[in-house]
Amino acid sequence: MFKILNSINSPQDLKVLSKEDRELLAKEIREYLVDTVSKTGGHLAPSLGAVEIAIALHYCLNTPYDKIVWDVGHQAYAHKILTGRRDKFKTIRQLGGLSGFPNINESEYDCFTVGHGSTSISSALGLAKARDIAGEAYKVVAVIGDGSLVGGMALEALNHAGHTNTNLLIILNDNEMSISPSVGAFSRYLNKILINPTYNKIHKDLEGLVKRVPWYGFRAYRAAKRLEESVKSLLIPGMLFEELGLRYIGPIDGNNLEELIKTIDSALNLDGPILVHALTKKGKGYAPAEKHPERFHGTAPFNVETGDLKEPASNSGVSFTDAFSDAIMEIAKDNPKVTAVTAAMSDGTGLDEFQKAYPDRFFDVGMAEQHAVTFAAGLAKGGLIPVVAIYSTFLQRSYDQIIHDVCLQNLHVVLCLDRAGIVGEDGPTHHGLFDIAYLRHIPNMTIMAPKDQSELKAMLKFAVDECKGPVAIRYPRGKVVSPPILEKTAPVSYGKAEVMSKEGELAILAVGSMVWPAAAAAGLLFNEGIKSSLVNMRFIKPLDEELLKALASKTDMFVVIEEGVLDGGFGSAVMEFFEREKISGISVKRMGFPGKFIEHGKKPELLKNYGLDAQGIANEIKKVCAKGKCAR
Secondary structure, eight states, rough: OOOOOOEEEESGGGGGGHHHHHHHHHHHHHHHHHHHHHHHOOOOHHHTTTTTHHHHHHHHSSSTTTTEEEEESTTTTTHHHOOOOTTTGGGGTSSOOOOOOOOTTTTTTTOOOOOSSOOOOHHHHHHHHHHHHHHHOOOOOEEEEHHHHHHHHHHHHHHHHHTTTOOOEEEEEEESOOOOOHHHHHHHHHHHHTTTTHHHHHHHHHHHHHHHTTTTTHHHHHHHHHHHHHHHHOOOOHHHHHHTTTTTEEETTOOHHHHHHHHHHHHTTTTSEEOOOOOOTTTOOHHHHHHHTTTTTBBBBBBBTTTOOOTTTTOOOOHHHHHHHHHHHHHHHHHHHHHHEEESSSTTOOHHHHHOOOOEEEEEEEEEEHHHHHHHHHHTTTOOOEEEEEEHHHHHHHHHHHIIIIIITTOOOEEEEEBBBBTTTTGGTTBBOHHHHTTSSSSOOOEEHHHHSSHHHHHHHHHHOOOOSOEEEOOOSOOOOOOOOSOOOOOOOOTTOOEEEEOSEEEEEOOOGGGHHHOOOHHHHHHOOOEEEEOOOEEEEEHHHHHHHHHHOSEEEEEEEEESTTTSHHHHHOOOOOHTTTOOOEEEEEEESSSSSOOOOOOOHHHHHTTOOOOHHHHHHHHHTTTTOOOO
């Protein structure tokens, strides 16, 4: 099917290709990406834009001896295909298949397992310094997108890199910026000069010569340097990097393969930290992705001809994200103090409508989760009620800010943790399995988890209207289809659980997304003659201690179920309560995810594999009961 792509089994195969074959390879990779991701879903638009960057880097470098460090990994699909994973690429993001991100367990060409932004320059600089100390000669390249570059960690790394004399190449993949043709022509001309080996040798020799002139030499050098920078600042939009101590080259056309190869090849032979600014088109080569790059940034399976999503027949109902969006809009309408904060995820967290309705009360701080939380602390200190919507996995980056700037001050900041629990195909870098463990031990923090979308709305209103200090609400990705219930959602009371069935030989305590699977399991058990008290705990912190004591007077067997890591999780909180209260003779069976990084795969598949679907829960409880531990 593919003339050139089928002959590429490793980056070494690129070295023998002609210019025309390299261009054809880029075209074929794009066709393969679109065809595959249309079936599996994935991060299509970023990877389409970065095809030439991947080809150029592997053409110019001697990988895996030379190192490429990708930021996030959204743009690394072509890299995977070029590094011996072409045939397996069809399994991307599927259970047992390739990861959707660079993964150290998958290939020696992947230096780091990554899925979070703003990390590549720090990692690459560390690699480069380790190389220098070891006396090695391999080259190190960091590839970072314009969205990741605004993150505090990336800026800290740039600042550090600029103050070293370490050879490091940074490729800034900029798919947002545009420049006028005249400025582009000037900077292309200047770039030819700046990367020319003869110019750089003369530049370095003259620098040394001028500095050696007694008394006036260093002054003359500084004056010449200022003149050079003044001229460059008029023509090149990269003086920030120059001021940080990096040599700036660009902007260049990041989708012009031959220009990229020439620039990268020359830049690799320059000394010190170099930044090449490459302008790329997100979604390049596939019209629907070029027209709607945000929709194809991370996409579900779609129809190649139309670009329309292939929605499964069962995918009906309102998602938790949609429910959050509706709830905050209703609350904000009546409460002018409510503000919304997110970190480059306004669409993903459901805040787009809020942004349109209340632009003065909406803040997207970019890929800067630490700043988002401390910024929200400032809003709260000023009398507002900030609702911070961030994915659970990304809120990990704000751990110190949550402790130091929010909880220590006991400020009324509402943290809404979307994608808590298993997220599916994005895998271990994106699963939100650690939030219970990293939040529940922090003083002043209140933590809730809704069983369904209606309960999420009630909890958000309660968090805004009734709570005074820090509050976290964790909820899963997608939809929960709850069984038909006649009653409305019970009112939320601070620290109080919802008892769903009262009498039983054992008590099942479920929290959040595990409530309905636990209810289904209780039904399966009832059909086999095992009765249980089913409790929707609602609050992870504080626990409903009064209810736990009452249940402990009737049964000595508790099964605690959570969609989170067991180590330090909700089940641990229940066990700690019984120990603290000196309630003896109680057996607690905890069900959740083990203390390891969980692989990627569809959520139902992973829940089943770890015994957290209804049948798995029922089977585990039957094992407990078979040991005679279900009744006094």
